[in-house]
Amino acid sequence: MILRNTIAGQLVLLLLIYGRHTLLSSAKTVANEQMSLALPEPRAYLPDAQNLDFVYHDHEELTRFLRATSARYPNLTALYSIGKSIQGRDLWVMVVSSSPYEHMVGKPDVKYVGNIHGNEPVGREMLLHLIQYFVSSYNTDQYVKWLLDNTRIHILPTMNPDGYAVSKEGTCDGGQGRYNARGFDLNRNFPDYFKQNNKRGQPETDAVKDWISKIQFVLSGSLHGGALVASYPYDNTPNSRICRSSALCAMFQTYSAAPSLTPDDDVFKHLSLVYARNHAKMSRGVACKSATPAFENGITNGAAWYPLTGGMQDFNYVWYGCMEITLEISCCKFPPAYELKKYWEDNQLSLIKFLAEAHRGVQGFVFDPAGMPIERASIKIKGRDVGFQTTKYGEFWRILLPGYYKAEVFAEGYAPREVEFVIVEQHPTLLNVTLQASKYIVGSIGNAAARKPKKERKQRHLLNDELPMPNE
Ligand SMILES: *[C@@H]1O[C@H](CO)[C@@H](O)[C@H](O)[C@H]1NC(C)=O
Ligand SMILES: *[C@@H]1O[C@H](CO)[C@@H](O)[C@H](O)[C@H]1NC(C)=O
Numbered sequence: 283m284i285l286r287n288t289i290a291g292q293l294v295l296l297l298l299i300y301g302r303h304t305l306l307s308s309a310k311t312v313a314n315e316q317m318s319l320a321l322p323e324p325r326a327y328l329p330d331a332q333n334l335d336f337v338y339h340d341h342e343e344l345t346r347f348l349r350a351t352s353a354r355y356p357n358l359t360a361l362y363s364i365g366k367s368i369q370g371r372d373l374w375v376m377v378v379s380s381s382p383y384e385h386m387v388g389k390p391d392v393k394y395v396g397n398i399h400g401n402e403p404v405g406r407e408m409l410l411h412l413i414q415y416f417v418s419s420y421n422t423d424q425y426v427k428w429l430l431d432n433t434r435i436h437i438l439p440t441m442n443p444d445g446y447a448v449s450k451e452g453t454c455d456g457g458q459g460r461y462n463a464r465g466f467d468l469n470r471n472f473p474d475y476f477k478q479n480n481k482r483g484q485p486e487t488d489a490v491k492d493w494i495s496k497i498q499f500v501l502s503g504s505l506h507g508g509a510l511v512a513s514y515p516y517d518n519t520p521n522s523r524i525c526r527s528s529a530l531c532a533m534f535q536t537y538s539a540a541p542s543l544t545p546d547d548d549v550f551k552h553l554s555l556v557y558a559r560n561h562a563k564m565s566r567g568v569a570c571k572s573a574t575p576a577f578e579n580g581i582t583n584g585a586a587w588y589p590l591t592g593g594m595q596d597f598n599y600v601w602y603g604c605m606e607i608t609l610e611i612s613c614c615k616f617p618p619a620y621e622l623k624k625y626w627e628d629n630q631l632s633l634i635k636f637l638a639e640a641h642r643g644v645q646g647f648v649f650d651p652a653g654m655p656i657e658r659a660s661i662k663i664k665g666r667d668v669g670f671q672t673t674k675y676g677e678f679w680r681i682l683l684p685g686y687y688k689a690e691v692f693a694e695g696y697a698p699r700e701v702e703f704v705i706v707e708q709h710p711t712l713l714n715v716t717l718q719a720s721k722y723i724v725g726s727i728g729n730a731a732a733r734k735p736k737k738e739r740k741q742r743h744l745l746n747d748e749l750p751m752p753n754e
């Protein structure tokens with residue numbers, strides 16, 4: 283634990299988390315994995331004021347809580363920092379899992395991000411309680427044990443600690459503390475699929491981009507305040523007008539924006555409904571104020587609410603195939619601390635049930651003829667043009683609803699393959715795909731890559747972070 287308090291120690295820890303590739307020792311079969319449906323519901327967590335009170339924690343208190351928890355539960359947690367804010371505060375991530383230091387081959391990594399807007403800190407506190415809930419329930423709650431045994435959950439309670447530091451408790455609206463210390467809105471700071479985003483990349487955004495390029499997250503939630511709704515991609519649209527300061531323009535957009543739907547719209551709606559329906563009141567779709575919209579079933583498409591450029595959820599989905607949604611969990615952005623307990627009661631089941639959705643759909647490996655994993659094989663579910671890639675262990679995951687599907691699998695130097703599979707409600711479908719070496723020599727006129735339809739090549743391009751943005 284002393285290790286963790288030094289810079290060198292944190293480096294070592296980062297290396298451990300990012301760099302351990304012991305495939306053999308951590309390879310486990312996923313065949314006997316049980317879908318969460320068969321388990322008893324998670325039990326309510328009874329907060330223990332000695333460990334974590336329902337108050338707002340400043341950065342030092344938050345750091346102390348995370349350090350103390352990782353020291354107390356070394357088998358269930360690992361603490362690492364993905365970088366620092368402009369003012370030098372660590373962007374802490376707590377992993378909670380029965381394998382906190384190593385990716386479990388075949389099992390998904392998922393994440394929550396809190397407080398991207400510094401003045402929306404309910405999510406930040408909810409995530410601290412979620413950590414406490416997981417570690418204190420692991421031995422007594424079957425559902426939590428199942429989730430932690432089969433998932434690595436990465437929790438970034440605050441992405442904008444500098445903004446939080448200048449925010450004021452009790453302030454329900456307004457922008458003070460929303461931005462990072464240089465005045466950038468971090469949820470407008472990501473590369474955008476639809477529009478050129480000219481905003482200068484901020485250290486907090488760069489840290490998150492780097493993080494999600496290293497760990498293949500299957501599912502993610504970003505926690506906000508100021509509304510009560512689960513909002514799903516796309517946030518941007520090919521034809522949005524950007525409102526700068528005109529209130530009239532903003533109002534016009536609120537009522538006229540058209541949905542901007544992804545090819546995985548059924549899945550995103552489902553994920554949003556899982557959150558809303560397990561929440562104490564979100565799915566009732568009640569407006570926060572008479573002047574704000576009421577959302578049917580407590581969910582909305584992002585662009586249909588209001589379009590924005592440079593949002594985090596579109597980036598997660600388009601660049602990495604990670605299904606991220608935006609969770610607006612409090613009408614008041616920074617409500618008084620005495621309301622936190624109520625917010626926890628309203629959200630605790632949603633926060634857990636949402637993560638379990640990473641175990642729905644198809645998962646498996648792509649192998650070469652010798653049975654070795656193929657890294658960066660591209661996979662696309664037919665009819666869903668946003669693809670995804672295998673990890674260095676050849677793994678892939680895709681959340682899908684019950685039905686019949688075809689997947690197209692390609693990798694450089696191998697003959698493309700199409701495979702059919704069925705998804706059922708009760709458990710994920712396990713699918714291993716072996717690719718045969720391409721008969722064509724790379725570079726010859728008939729090679730597989732050259733024969734791919736143009737659209738697919740564009741998709742591969744989209745998925746490669748090293749290439750320039752797709753919006754030339
Ligand atoms: C798929 O491959 C993995 C990794 O080798 C293996 O553990 C699993 O049993 C295979 N699953 C099926 C359905 O063949
Ligand atoms: C952690 O796991 C190891 C090995 O399974 C065990 O010996 C040890 O007691 C555990 N420690 C705690 C604090 O649970």
Ligand SMILES: [Zn+2]
Pocket residue numbers: 399402506507508
């Ligand atoms: Zn927000």
